[in-house]
Amino acid sequence: MAEPLIVLDPQAQKSLQAQIREKVIQGIISGSIPPGHKMPSSRRMAEQLGVARNTVVLAYQQLVDDGFLLTRERSGFYVNEAIQQQGLISHTGSVEATAGSDDDRDFWRSHCNAVSVSRRALQPRPANWLQYPFPFVSNEYDPRLYPGAEWRECTRDIYSAREVAQWAPLGANEDDRQLLEQICTRLLPRRGIYVEPGQILLTSGLQQACYLLGQLLLGEKRSLGMVLPACAETEEIFRRTGARIEALPQDGDGPLIGEELQNSDCWFLQPNAHNPTAVTTTLERRRALLRAAAVRGAVIIENDCEHEFCYHGSPLPPLKSMSGGRSVIYLYQFPKIIDPGMQLTFIVGPKPVIQRLRALRYTLRERMPPINQRLLAKFVASGHLDAATFRITQQLRERWVALGEALLYYLPKLKVRRASCGTACWLQLPEAVDADQLQQRAEQEGLLVETVQGSNTLRIGFSSIEAEKIEAGVRLLAQLINGEVSATEETLETATGRRLSADDLRAEFPGAVLLGTNTLGESYRIELMPDGTMLGYSRNDVDVDETDTGRWWLEGDLWVRQWRNWSYGRKASFYVVAEEHRIKWFNSAGKLIDTAILVHE
Structure with a gap:
């Protein structure tokens, strides 16, 4: 019995004792081990499984304590017959199931209302997305x-008798007082909110928060x-409230204040880092x-997402x-990278608004379980959230730089x-490249990227990929994109202007x-010194200057440059074409790489 039924995994995180117990329970529940069956002796079971006898003895004793096994004096361990009898339903004489028949489908189709959901909102990632190379x-x-x-430390703490007595009696519509106090005293004051x-x-997630606000406002x-474009799920929820959606235009500084904004009763804004376009609204x-x-x-609903992960400068005030x-x-949702299971969100508003939202939440009979609320309260109060945020931000900053x-x-x-915070950037594709087709081909190559509804763009995240893999992943993405670019693109042979010789x-450089x-939208200035050195300056989205030095030289008609840090510090060679005050760089294969303005001071 033991050989086919119980197979132990020495590499599993569970102990051998726990594995034996679980396998025996599965056999009893499924009927593989029949009621009243006599179990092998602890010595024999230990020999069959290759474990210490004491391990089997402890597993058997726990099964007895739980009621799955019974002991008979001088006889051994037997399966408790009452276990399988409890809750079983006899199917003798039952009608043959007809699920899946045409009549069955017609019956349910006639009783169900039509449901329309955006295809993008339902588009899932592969179940094993974390195992993809990129x-x-x-x-x-x-x-x-x-x-x-x-x-794990906080979980052990909240199961003490004293803690359970505090969070277990919470009413059906109450929130944990300790968590609310931590939010008021630790989280919000850092954002200037008191x-x-x-x-x-x-609420049990951003979606529930948006649904409640949509119902109320x-x-x-x-x-x-x-x-x-917006997050597909958020847009879908607001549309289902019956409200008319006004599309707000925006530029690099944030939403534009125009007729669309003035015609709206309520505004949903993401000033910190808009999802998916990565625009940060200026002060x-x-x-x-x-x-x-x-x-x-008008009422403003502000979704202040991912404000913890700021990679240079300080985050702007909400x-x-x-x-x-x-x-x-x-609105604020705890990041999934810190809290993947709970996805707790909280809403901050005037007391009359919160009271009405609480009443609406009660009608749904859905709230964050009290045990999860107390667990998060303990996590924040113990300083673990601050420590984890600091540590994770350091890692994400490394990935943010590597991706750029x-x-x-x-x-x-x-x-x-690319915003100075958040976990993704926005990539505008050439007209000749279809985002959906590119996503499918990339997935076949082990590279997962996100398409954006209503635009020919990609959203490239970096919260789940190691910094060391980012260059290889972007190189693969570039190969896929360049393979789809139209053949009519300007090349060295077809370029307009004057090709510069050595x-x-x-004479000119x-x-x-x-x-x-x-490509990141950063303005740059490169000074080409007569002695062959270069000085480079760039200014990013929060007006922070970055500088680098390098050298330049000629190899035949090729202009060659090498930075100390930029472009990985690698040597690069270009043919140069001048068209009035503009120059174009082409690589050795004749492909257009970049353009710039050439001036003399």
Whole structure:
């Protein structure tokens, strides 16, 4: 019996004793071990499984304590017959099942209302996405960064008798007081928000929070302004409230204050890092949005996502903390990279709003389980959240830098938007490349990227991929993209302008300045010194300067440059074509790499 039934895995995280117990229980429940069956002796079972006899004795004793086995004096261990009798239903004489027949499908089709859901909202990732070589997905769990030991410590603490007596009696619509206090005293003050526990409501996820707010604030006679494309799930939820969605235009500074904004009763904004376009709303645009909301009398729903992960500078203040923030309802969801199982979200608003939202939540009979609330409260109070956030931010910053360098090196012509926080960037594809087809081909090569509804773009995340793998993944993506670019693209042979020879380069480049914008949207300035050295300056999205030095020289008609740090510090050679004040760089294969403005000072 033991050989086919019980197979132990020495590499499993569970002990051998726990594995034996679970396998025996599975056999009893499934009927593989019949009621009243006499189990092998502990000595014989230990010999068959190759484990210590004491391991089997302890497993048997626990099965007896749990009621699965019975002991008979001087006879051994027997399966308890009452286990299989409990809860069994006899199917004698039952009608043959007809599930799957045409009549059955017609019956249920006639009784079900039509359901329309965006195909994108239902598009899942592969179940084993984490095992792909290059999982470029955003805001996802990474086992290398997950603070598992800290969560286990807090789990042990909350199961003490004293703790259980505190969280177990919570009513059906109550929130854990300790967690609310931690949010009020530890989390929100760092964002400049000071409220009381009565101004906070906990929900079981961002989707539930949006649903409750949509039910309370929107409806068929009201409109919601939001930047599109948006997160497919969020947009779908708001549409189901019956509200009219007004698509808000935006530029690199955030949502534009125009007619669409003024016509909306409520605005859904993500000023920190818009999902999916990675636009960070500037401080001045935030002030203008608050002034416009005051004039219009509009309510702002602010989703302040991923503000912890800031990679340079300091995060900008949320709208809720600024002057005029009284009309703002603030949403925050704990990042999945820290909290993959709970996905707890909290809403901050005036007490009358929170009271009504609490009543709506009660009608759904759905809230975050009290044990999870207390677990998160313990995690925050113990300082584990702060420590994990700091440690994870350091790792994500390394990946953020690596992704930026790889995109600059392998896809220098494409437009990339990369916020100074968050876990993804936005990549605009050439017109000749279809995003959906590219995603499918990339997945076949082991590379997972996310497409964006309504635009020919990719969202490239870095929360689940190691920094060391990013360059290889982006190189593979560049090969797929370049293989699809139209053959009509300008090449060295078809380029308009004057191809510069070695003599032309010696005459024009020493003392020249190159001005341009790289693929990350950063403006740069490169000074070419007569002695063959280079000085480079670039300015990123928060006006932080980055500098580097390098050298340049000629090899025949090729202009060669090598930076100390930029472009991985690798040597690169280019043919140069000049067209008035603009120059174009082509690689040795004749492919256009970049353009810049050439000036002399």
